[in-house]
Amino acid sequence: MTAGTTPIAAIILAAGKGTRMKSDLHKVLHPIAGRPMLLHLAAAVADLGTERTVVVTGAGREQVEAAVGLLGIATALQSEQRGTAHAVLQAQDALRGFDGIVLILYGDVPLVSSSTMRRMLDAVQGETAPIAVVLGFRPATPGAYGRIIADADGGIRKMVEAKDATPAELTETLCNSGLMAVRARDLFRLLALVGNDNAAREYYLPDIVMLAQAEGARSIVIETAADEVAGVNSRAELAVVEASWQAGRRAQAMADGATLIAPETVWFAYDTVVGRDVVIEPNVIFGPGVTIADGAVIHGFSHITGATIGARAEVGPYARLRPGAVLGAQSKVGNFVEMKKAVLGAGAKASHLTYLGDADIGAGANIGAGTITCNYDGFFKARTVIGAGAFIGSNSALVAPVTIGGGAIVAAGSVVTTDVDADALCIVRPPQIAKPGWARRFRAAMTAKKAGK
Numbered sequence: 155m156t157a158g159t160t161p162i163a164a165i166i167l168a169a170g171k172g173t174r175m176k177s178d179l180h181k182v183l184h185p186i187a188g189r190p191m192l193l194h195l196a197a198a199v200a201d202l203g204t205e206r207t208v209v210v211t212g213a214g215r216e217q218v219e220a221a222v223g224l225l226g227i228a229t230a231l232q233s234e235q236r237g238t239a240h241a242v243l244q245a246q247d248a249l250r251g252f253d254g255i256v257l258i259l260y261g262d263v264p265l266v267s268s269s270t271m272r273r274m275l276d277a278v279q280g281e282t283a284p285i286a287v288v289l290g291f292r293p294a295t296p297g298a299y300g301r302i303i304a305d306a307d308g309g310i311r312k313m314v315e316a317k318d319a320t321p322a323e324l325t326e327t328l329c330n331s332g333l334m335a336v337r338a339r340d341l342f343r344l345l346a347l348v349g350n351d352n353a354a355r356e357y358y359l360p361d362i363v364m365l366a367q368a369e370g371a372r373s374i375v376i377e378t379a380a381d382e383v384a385g386v387n388s389r390a391e392l393a394v395v396e397a398s399w400q401a402g403r404r405a406q407a408m409a410d411g412a413t414l415i416a417p418e419t420v421w422f423a424y425d426t427v428v429g430r431d432v433v434i435e436p437n438v439i440f441g442p443g444v445t446i447a448d449g450a451v452i453h454g455f456s457h458i459t460g461a462t463i464g465a466r467a468e469v470g471p472y473a474r475l476r477p478g479a480v481l482g483a484q485s486k487v488g489n490f491v492e493m494k495k496a497v498l499g500a501g502a503k504a505s506h507l508t509y510l511g512d513a514d515i516g517a518g519a520n521i522g523a524g525t526i527t528c529n530y531d532g533f534f535k536a537r538t539v540i541g542a543g544a545f546i547g548s549n550s551a552l553v554a555p556v557t558i559g560g561g562a563i564v565a566a567g568s569v570v571t572t573d574v575d576a577d578a579l580c581i582v583r584p585p586q587i588a589k590p591g592w593a594r595r596f597r598a599a600m601t602a603k604k605a606g607k
Contacts, residue, residue, distance in 0.1 A: 160254050160255055160275075160279060161205045161252065161253070161254030161255070162202060162203070162204050162205060162254055162255050162256075162257065162275060163204055163205055163206040163207065163208070163249055163252050163254060163255070163256050163257070163338065164199045164202075164204050164206075164207045164208070164256070164257040164258075164259060165207075165208050165209075165210060165242055165245045165249075165256060165257070165258050165259070166192065166195055166196070166199070166207065166208070166209045166210070166259045166260070166261050167210050167238065167241050167242070167258070167259070167260050167261060168180075168182045168192055168209050168210060168211055168212075168218050168260075168261035168262075169210050169211055169212025169213070169232040169235060169241050169244075170212065170213070170235070170262070171212070171213040171214075171235070172213075172214075172262070172387070174387050174388040175387070175388060175389060175392075176389070179217070180213075180214040180217040180218055181261075181262055181386065181387070182218065182261035182262055182264075183217055183218070183221055184386070184392055186264055186265070186392070186395055186396050186399055186424070187396065187399050187400070187403070187422060187423050187424040188423035188424055188425075188441055188442045189423075189424040189425075189442070190221060191261060191262060191264035191386060192209070192218065192221060192222065192261045192264070193221065193222075193225075194264040194265065194424065195259055195261060195263075195264055195266065196222065196225055196227060198266060198267060198268040198271060199257070199259070199268070199271070200225075201268035202257075202268055202271055202272065202275070204257075205252065205254065206228065206248070206249060206252055207227045207228065208227070208228045208229065208230055208245040208248040208249060209222050209227055209228070209229050209230075209261070210229070210230050210231075210232050210241050210242070210244050210245055211229050211230070211231055211232070212231070212232045212233070212235060212241075215229070215231060218261075228248045229248075230244040230245045230247065230248050231244065232244045236350075236356060236357055237350065237354070237356030237357035237358055237359075238332065238356075238357070238358060238359035238360075239345050239348040239357035239358055239359045239361060239362065240356075240357040241359075242258055242341070242345060242359055243342070243345045243346070243357075246342050246345075249338060249342075252338050253338060253339060254337070254338055255275055255278050255279075255335055255336070255337055255338070256335070256336055256337070256338050256341050257271055257274065257275070257333075257334075257335050258332075258333060258334045258335070258336070258359065259271075259333055260332055260333065260385065262385050262386045262387065263331065263332070263333070263383055263384070263385045263386075264386070264395065265381070265382050265383075265384065265395060265398065265399060266289075266333065266378075266382055266383060267382065270289070270378050270382060271335075273376055274287045274289060274333070274334075274335040274376065275335055277335070277374060277376055278335045278336070278337065282372060282374070284371075284372050284373050284374045285336065285337065285340050285366045285371040285372065285373055286334055286335065286336045286340070286362065286363055286366060286373040286374075287334065287335040287336075287373070287374055287375070287376060288302065288310065288313070288330060288331075288333070288334050288360070288363065288373060288374070288375045288376075289331045289332075289333040289334070289375070289376060289377075289378055289383065290302050290304075290328050290329060290330060290331065290375040290376065290377045290378075291328075291329055291331050291377060291378055291379065291380045291382070291383050292327045292328055292329065292377070292380060293327075293329055293380045294380070296316075296324070296326070296327055296329050297316070298316045298317070299316060299329035299330060300313060300314060300315045300316055300319075300329065300330040300332075300360060301313070301314055301316065301319055301323050301324065301326040301328065301329060301330065302326070302328045302329065302330050302375050303323065303326055303328075304328060304374075304375050307374075308374040308375050308376065309372055309373075309374055310363055310367070310372075310373045310374060310375055312364065313330060313360040313361075313363050313364060314360075315352065315353075315354075315358060315360070317352075317353045317354065318352050318353055328375065328377070330360055331378075331383035332359065332360075333383065334359070336362070340366065340371075341362070344362035344365050344366060345359075345362060347362075347365050348361045348362060348365065349361070381398045384398065400421060400422060403422045403426075404417040404418075404420060404422070405417075407422070407428045407434075410428065410430065411429075411430035411431060411432075412428045412429070412430070412431070412432040412433070412434060413431075413432070413433045413434065414434050415433070415434065415435050415436055416435075416436035416437075419436040419437045419438070420434050420436070420437075420438050420439075420440075421438070421439045421440065422440050423440050423441050423442040423443070423444065423459075424442065425442055425443065425444075426440045426444050426445075426446075427444070427445040427446065428446050429446055429447045429448035429449070429450070429465075430448045430449075431448055431449045432446050432447075432448065432449065432450050432451070432452070433450075433451045433452070434452045435451075435452060435453045435454040435470075435471070436454045436455075437454050437455045438452050438454065438455070438456050438457075438458070438470075439456075439457045439458070440458050440459070441457075441458065441459030441460065442459065442460065443459060443460035443461070443477060444458050444459065444460065444461050444462075444463070445461075445462045445463065446463045447463060447464050447465040447466075447467070447483075448465050448466075449465050449466040450463045450464070450465065450466060450467045450468070450469070451466075451467075451468045451469070452469045452470060453468070453469060453470030453471035453472075453473070453489075454470065454471045454472075455470065455471050455472045456469055456470035456471060456472065456473040456474070456475070457473075457474050457475070458473075458474075458475040458479075459475065459476060459477055460475075460476060460477025460478060460479070461475035461476070461477070461478075461479040461480070461481070461493070462479070462480045462481070463475075463481045464480075464481050464482045464483040464484070464485060464500070465483045465484070466483060466484045467481040467482070467483065467484060467485045467486065467487075468485075468486040468487070468488075469481070469486075469487050470487070470488070470489060471489050472489045472490050473487045473488070473489065473490070473491050473492070473493075474491070474492040474493070475487070475492075475493050476492065476493065476494035476495075477494065477495070478494060478495030478496065479493035479494060479495070479496055479498075480496070480497040480498065481493075481498050482497070482498055482499045482500035482501070482502065482517065483500045483501070484500060484501050485498045485499065485500060485501060485502045485503065486502075486503040486504070486505060487504055488503075488504065488505035488506045489505075489506050489507075490506055490507050490508075491504050491505075491506060491507070491508045491509075491510070492508075492509045492510070492511075493509075493510045493511070494510075494511040494512070495511060495512045495513075496510040496511060496512065496513040496514070496515065496527075497513070497514050497515065498510070498515045499514075499515055499516045499517035499518070499519065499542065500517045500518070501517055501518045502515050502516065502517060502518060502519040502520070502521070503519075503520050503521065504521035504525070505521075505523065506523045507523045507524050508521055508522075508523065508524065508525045508526065509525075509526040509527065510525075510526075510527055511527050511529040511530075511535075512527065512529040512535050512536065512537045512538065512554065513527045513529070513537065513538040513539070513540065513554075514537065514538070514539045514540065515540045516540055516541045516542030516543065516544065516560060517542045517543070518542055518543045519540050519541070519542060519543060519544045519545070519546070520544075520545045520546065521540075521546045522545075522546050522547045522548035522549070522550065522566065523548045523549070524548050524549035524550075525546050525547075525548065525549070525550045525551075525552070526550075526551055526552070527552050527554060528551055528552060528553040528554060529554045535554075536554035536555040537554055537555055538552050538554045538555070538556055538557075538558075539556075539557040539558065540552075540557075540558045541557075541558060541559045541560030541561065541562065541576060542560045542561070543560055543561045544558050544559070544560060544561060544562045544563070544564070545562075545563045545564070546558070546564045547563070547564050547565050547566030547567065547568065548566045548567070549566055549567050550564050550565075550566065550567065550568045550569070550570065551568075551569045551570070552564075552570050553569065553570060553571045556570055556571065556572065556573060556574075557573045557574070558570070558573075558574045558580075559573070559574055559575045559576030559577065559578065560576045560577070561576050561577040562574045562575065562576055562577060562578050562579070562580060563578075563579045563580070564580045565579065565580065565581040565582070565583070567583050568580055568581060568582035568583060569582050569583075570582055
């Protein structure tokens with residue numbers, strides 16, 4: 155709950171309308187790597203052990219409140235958009251009685267790491283004891299970003315919005331990300347002094363730095379990479395931030411000992427766990443909730459969500475693993491196989507063209523091509539159990555609830571509706587009938603009929 159020995163809190167601004175997104179979904183709830191942007195920040199903040207976290211809402215508040223309410227995060231409403239200083243001020247009641255350091259973050263700047271946040275917190279408690287720490291960055295094109303004029307040691311001499319800056323100030327490349335760390339007792343006192351005598355007639359958060367300076371207090375800037383503080387205001391910017399996150403995650407996977415044949419074609423989720431000596435072929439997509447043990451191979455064009463893949467297991471190509479799929483060690487799911495809430499035991503195989511839903515498949519079992527577990531009767535789901543070492547012939551339908559005993563064989567083309575004993579042979583199909591000459595007579599009759607004879 156502390157940075158050093160000082161309690162910490164976080165204010166996350168999420169009141170903007172996000173009109174450039176052109177979406178019914180609130181801007182900060184658009185996902186990066188399968189998790190809403192706002193929840194990326196909430197997770198990073200939680201890593202710090204914050205005593206309190208407050209999200210400032212505005213337009214679309216119901217969506218934001220629902221998203222953070224599940225995490226026990228407080229909200230404060232900015233009913234009228236009057237600038238960033240005004241937005242932060244709305245969190246005052248939620249932080250009443252708090253005496254520590256406040257981090258100010260933005261819900262549409264989702265990739266700020268907890269380590270960068272810690273650097274900010276540590277800097278506030280540094281030897282020079284600045285009143286505020288501002289996170290700066292140097293973008294390739296400073297453009298409309300606010301500028302920071304700083305001394306060589308990071309002391310801030312001036313902060314100015316681009317639209318209010320002089321031509322000389324606009325030549326500065328050090329820009330303001332908007333993120334700050336300030337002691338609570340100074341923050342709200344200074345916010346109350348901020349005016350709106352500027353081009354936009356808004357109450358700017360950076361003005362507290364200059365107000366503190368007028369009182370003789372010092373603020374400093376620390377820098378981070380531009381991609382860490384990239385903001386999202388449009389679908390195009392969302393795609394850029396997603397690409398940045400994915401590039402970093404791919405690099406981390408390879409550094410941790412995985413092989414990515416074509417890294418740029420693999421898409422991870424925020425929580426994908428990849429073991430050592432895992433091989434991932436091109437065009438693989440991971441949704442949330444996937445864990446891959448050491449030595450597994452994921453072949454190309456597979457889509458995997460909510461699945462656990464055991465050591466040296468093999469998946470795909472063109473496999474679909476849905477939530478609840480569990481592959482044991484050295485098991486195999488081949489091309490055009492789909493699994494959902496199904497467990498494939500160690501060494502078991504479903505090599506092609508199979509659907510395994512709501513099923514338990516024992517170790518060493520073999521599931522033939524075209525086999526399906528019929529798990530849904532239109533109203534309820536039921537489970538199929540296949541014992542260890544069982545062999546299910548191609549094109550079989552197992553109508554749940556049904557149990558196939560260990561070592562049993564189900565003949566190809568069977569529709570199994572009752573349990574099969576261990577080591578038994580199950581054949582469910584009519585006898586084959588051959589009628590000599592029937593096909594020739596049929597063709598002759600049809601040809602004559604078509605000719606009108």
